[in-house]
Amino acid sequence: MTETAKRSLRAGLRWTSLRLRLVVVFALVALVAAVSASGIAYWLNREAVLTRTQDTALDDFRRQMQETAAALPTRPTKDDLQRAAGGMASSSLGYSVLLEAERERGKPIVGYSDLDTFTRAHVPESLQEQVARKQPLSSSNEHEYHLFWQRTSIAGTPYLVAGTRIIGGGPTGYMLKSLDQERQDLNSLAWSLGIATALALVGSALLAQAAATTVLRPVQRLGDAARKLGEGKLDTRLVVSGTDELADLSRTFNRTASSLEKKVADMSAREEASRRFVADMSHELRTPLTAITAVAEVLEDEADALDPMIAPAVHLVVSETRRLNDLVENLMEVTRFDAGTARLVLDDVDVADQVTACIDARAWLDAVHLDAERGTMARLDPRRLDVILANLIGNALKHGGSPVGVRVRTEGEELVIEVRDHGPGIPEEVLPHVFDRFYKASASRPRSEGSGLGLSIAVENAHIHGGDISAANSPDGGAVFTLRLPRDAERIVRNDEPGEDAPGEDGAT
Known part of the structure; x- marks a missing residue:
């Protein structure tokens, strides 16, 4: 329209x-x-x-x-x-x-x-x-x-x-x-009065129209300004004239808009500073982390020759180093999503082959059952689809129960991938928050090996394709994550400017 x-x-x-x-x-x-x-x-x-x-x-x-x-x-x-x-x-x-x-x-x-x-x-x-x-005659009647x-x-x-x-x-x-x-x-008089009544009615309608225009024009301007303000045009202001109630309302709107613009600008500045801090911090951490990771790998190779009292500490350092490295990579990916610089690199993908490659690369073949018909083609970003699948399947294996079932089907122009585990399911109060960053169902739960950003990154990658991910519990037990993507995401990137494509995580979190 x-x-x-x-x-x-x-x-x-x-x-x-x-x-x-x-x-x-x-x-x-x-x-x-x-x-x-x-x-x-x-x-x-x-x-x-x-x-x-x-x-x-x-x-x-x-x-x-x-x-x-x-x-x-x-x-x-x-x-x-x-x-x-x-x-x-x-x-x-x-x-x-x-x-x-x-x-x-x-x-x-x-x-x-x-x-x-x-x-x-x-x-x-x-x-x-x-x-x-x-x-009859009387004193009053003669x-x-x-x-x-x-x-x-x-x-x-x-x-x-x-x-x-x-x-x-x-x-x-x-x-x-x-x-x-x-x-x-009298009939002529009635016609004259009828015509006068009709003219009075027409005149009143015209006066009402004029009065309504006089009263409603400021209200309409206020409504248009409020709509622009709601659309994000925070510099919208009204021209105020007069001293009546509508003028007072317009002045109040202008003061409110100014206050809102200032607060949004302050919040945007703080958010930008925070995002820049996270990006800079993550970037600065990559160099020392690379060195630490290299040293940790050397120590891991020599762990069998070390003192048995020292070997567990070496394995712990190696594990935590890898986890920290994954966290830094995930933080950089989240920063790109928040900044709006994440871009799709599309290719024609056989979805069944892509899912198989994801499972095989992470040695999950024995724990995952794939139900997918080969030849199901979609135009997607293969790397981002791999990130989504790795997070969903890895989450199901880690928090659910084997075997994990992956089912691929199409519904019209939509690609649907379901990942189901056989665990206890997700508590109802947790379901609305499973895609929140760093969300914990309980403050006293054990520390997870993941970064706490995996599902959040997965859903962001789905959104950038124009799709979505939903979580639910199966009536037969276990949790079900449903990924819905358009089979052709070309329209999503048609108007996007090319940008640097960030590396994704290479494992589930």
Whole structure:
């Protein structure tokens, strides 16, 4: 994945997290506020519009009833009612009128201003009952009949229906006022408020985006700087501006990065000095050790002719000299690994022949059982493979039990070599540390003849090939070391610079 793609992915992840939450929260707050404000505004305007229209129509209808309907004779004719209803409906308010009276008892007559628009069927029964009911007179009620009104819907159109009766036996009048224009006005208002709400929502989203960018840009810079710091770029610093909390956080990051850079530099300097000391010490020890080894070999050749009291001391000196020589060589090898100067020298190797040569060179043929098919080829560093095998097999013979089994197989493009002994196995608490340098399972254990670096060097040689070594206990008893290497390590050294190839150990440790 390219760096651009990684940045795009990180930006997408940021968008789906904090930035998205900020935008959503802003949008929800704006939506709730806008909807609430629009709802309240619509409700207030609706009530104001309807109340104004209703009060105006009812006042005019009441006045018309008092002036026109009250002037009719006690027993009006149908024509009288018709003319009165038409006159009342001619008002500029545009409502229809229906007048009811009795020509004779039990013989009602009705006058309409517009028979097609308003008939008695349009008047709700509940309203008719209210209008016809005589109200008891009291100190708070001086009239027997009152004006009643009701909002209703006829064929989907809203109307205001009102009715009252003339006191003293006069006619009963009803009016029908269409509220369709008011509904259209309110619908227009609703659309306007809806558009305003949508615009508020969009505006809040843009403001949220701007706010999120303002807040998240320093956080993103801090995250990028932290990633660079984690990648080892310890000179990474942030440009600090402002006095807010994010600026304080950036200053804290810069101070932390400076402190970390100083500590890492100090540790690197100490580590380099220690590594250089070990390398110099090992190099300086080689010359006197060579001389001591030569003298020790001469003494070993003459040990049989020496005094029996002195011979054991000679053998001890020879053994310890060889062990010290191996330790120095191993320390130099470890120093090369730590310094990163160890290099592979690759060759096409018949793995079965290589394992056989390793065993034969150390006279282990009688103690090791090899299960390997000849012709299994791999492109590896033969010397380093020999070092790995010598350490694994030698460790199995020394700390495990004979016979030691060595099995070679391939798994795809991977070479797998298993070294198994028949000893007591490795304690579970020791398993995680078997490849540690100079590790001792117990501080009171006897001194080992090895340098304590063999398995560590083996695993380093596996790593430089791009492989690894694992240790485990077999269910049938004994320890099993499994070496996994790529069959072609060419890709490992393709970009490596050539360097001095250090001599390896020539025996197990």
